[in-house]
Structure formats: structure tokens, C-alpha cells
Amino acid sequence: MSNSKEKPLPLHIKSIYLHEDKIEIRKYQVDIVLECIAKNSLVVIPTGLGKTIIAILLAAKTLEISPPNSKVIVMAPTRPLINQHYETFLEFLTIEKDQYAILTGKISPEDRPNEVQSHQMLFFTPQTLRNDLVSGNYALNNTCLLIFDEAHHASGDYPYTMIADLYESQNPDGTILGLTASPGSSQQAINDLCLNLHIPSSNIHIRKRKDADVKGYIKPMDIYKIGVNLTSLMEDVRKVLYMILEERLKYLSQLGFLKVHTDKLYEKVIRKDLLE
Incomplete structure (x- = not known):
């Protein structure tokens, strides 16, 4: 539900890549996106407040300022999440469906390089992308935006860390966006997360449920505990x-x-x- 008291959206969030008639854009999303353009950034925002919309808006603005045929890669830890992102990006961006591809372990390693070459919007499970990059099947030099959903996974030997390292070495002018609702319980955990994703600590954008610009969008949650018998x-x-x-x-x-x-x-x- 939009808030009629909010300020009008700035014109510069408009984009030829957005279906503006389909998407409800909130001011806090715009504020965050404008701070993330061409900067490696971490967005920490509660579940249900539109992390994916922020990613879509940033993708549109990044494509506008990037060379023609630049690619956007979206990653998430599970196939259901990847499929969900695919559907949402497809709904709100003007990029034709034949430019979208989902790449998981279900597609053979031999076929994936051609899929990457022939599509602009790429949706990966992290393990698949890491394996292909390590094998040298393709590089990320023409990827203008790399999106890490559930970015708090970027620790230890999880693929996110290696992918971020390779992206920085192959395309230092590219942009990284990390999205999470739970970056860690300590400042050190957040610092480590940013270090692993090559995100400066000055580029962390946090919204909490009690913040003035988001609390109007918070919906009450009913929590039910259901006991089940063990098999x-x-x-x-x-x-x-x-x-x-x-x-x-x-x-x-x-x-x-x-x-x-x-x-x-x-x-x-x-x-x-x-x-x-």
C-alpha cells in the first residue's frame, strides 16, 4: 500500500528498462538504489520490504550506464529462490524473455557457456557459477552487475567468496550488490561479510522495522506453533x-x-x- 504523504519519486529513477506501470516503488527503495549505483554495496533490510525490487531498480540503472550487451547476474542459494527472482525480474524489466536464462547444475557444463554468451539476464546457483569460473568456461568481464542474494552466506568456503574475488579481478569496474535480512549478530561478522564481497564499510545501507521510512509498510505477523509427531x-x-x-x-x-x-x-x- 503506497503512502500518499511520501515525496514524489525523483525523475532519475525512471528507466527504459523498467515497466513503471507494474512496479510500486517506495521512497526508501529509491534512496537506497541511488546510493548503490556504480558502488559495491550491501543492503540490509527486513524480509518483506522489497529487497528484490531494489535489485531490479539497480539492475535497470546499471544497464543504462554500461556498455551495450552488458550482462546482469543474479545468484541465490537455492533453485526455488532463483526461479522466484527470474519471474520477478521478468515481470518488471522491459528486457525480452529470450534474454533470460536460469543456470543450475541441471544444465550440462558443456551447454552453459553458450547460454551465458547468448543471454543478458543470468540467474545462477552459486555452485554452478563458481565451477564454471574455476574451469575457465567463461569470464565475468562483461557483467556490469553481480547480485548476491542471501549475502550472509559469503563466508568460509561458500562459493560467494570466490566468485566475488574472481569478479573483482576480471572486472574491477563492475558493481556488486549484496542483499540480506540477517548480516550477522556482531559488527565483526558484518565487517567480514563486506570484506569477502569487496564492499567498503561505508557502502552498507540498513533499514530496520522501526525506521520512519519503512514502518508504514510493515505488516503484522501471526505466528503459529504446530506440533507434529515424530516418525x-x-x-x-x-x-x-x-x-x-x-x-x-x-x-x-x-x-x-x-x-x-x-x-x-x-x-x-x-x-x-x-x-x-
Whole structure:
């Protein structure tokens, strides 16, 4: 639901690549996008407030200022998410459908280079893109925008980290956009995330549910807890896990690290006991 009290959208968010009659653009989205153009950026915004719309707006503006036939790559950790992004970008951008391609492990490595060559809007699972880049099947030198959805995954050996490194080396003038609702519980986690995605700490754009420009779009959530009966297989797995946990806790108890001394330690020991 749009807010009639909001300021009119600035003209420079308009784009030949946008179906403006289909898309509801909110002022906070515009403000964020204008700060992300041609800058590696991290956008942290609660679920349901339009991260994908921000990505679409930035894609449109980035294509406008990029050489002809430049490509946009969108990544997400799962195939359902990739399919969802594909449908949303297709709905709101004016780029023809024959310029879109979804690339996952279902498409053979031999066929993927041709798919990349012949399409402008590319939707990848991270593992697929990393494997192809490592194999040298193609490069990212003509990719103007690289979008990392669920960017908080960019740690350790997750493909996002290597892909960002390769993109920076192959196309230092390209733009990276990281999107997440949960960047980490500490400042250090956020700093590490930005480092892994080559995003300056000055280019982090955060919105919280209580912020004035977004709270009007927050919808109340009803949370229901539904209990289910475990199957016999689940019960067997639970027993094995409890047995393993009990062995570890008894070992800690024998070493004097636990104040609790009883059978079935897994039922008595809490996180506080372990931290102490």
C-alpha cells in the first residue's frame, strides 16, 4: 500500500528498462538504489520490504550506464529462490524473455557457456557459477552487475567468496550488490561479510522495522506453533543424537567442567552450564 504523504519519486529513477506501470516503488527503495549505483554495496533490510525490487531498480540503472550487451547476474542459494527472482525480474524489466536464462547444475557444463554468451539476464546457483569460473568456461568481464542474494552466506568456503574475488579481478569496474535480512549478530561478522564481497564499510545501507521510512509498510505477523509427531525414523535418529551428546557431556563432567552430575545429562545441562 503506497503512502500518499511520501515525496514524489525523483525523475532519475525512471528507466527504459523498467515497466513503471507494474512496479510500486517506495521512497526508501529509491534512496537506497541511488546510493548503490556504480558502488559495491550491501543492503540490509527486513524480509518483506522489497529487497528484490531494489535489485531490479539497480539492475535497470546499471544497464543504462554500461556498455551495450552488458550482462546482469543474479545468484541465490537455492533453485526455488532463483526461479522466484527470474519471474520477478521478468515481470518488471522491459528486457525480452529470450534474454533470460536460469543456470543450475541441471544444465550440462558443456551447454552453459553458450547460454551465458547468448543471454543478458543470468540467474545462477552459486555452485554452478563458481565451477564454471574455476574451469575457465567463461569470464565475468562483461557483467556490469553481480547480485548476491542471501549475502550472509559469503563466508568460509561458500562459493560467494570466490566468485566475488574472481569478479573483482576480471572486472574491477563492475558493481556488486549484496542483499540480506540477517548480516550477522556482531559488527565483526558484518565487517567480514563486506570484506569477502569487496564492499567498503561505508557502502552498507540498513533499514530496520522501526525506521520512519519503512514502518508504514510493515505488516503484522501471526505466528503459529504446530506440533507434529515424530516418525519412527526420526525417533531413532533422535536417540542416536542424544546418545552421542550424552557421551560428550559425561566426558566434560568427568573432567570437572560441569557442575551437574546425573544420568541423562542432555536433559539437565543448559547452554549456560557449558559457557561457564
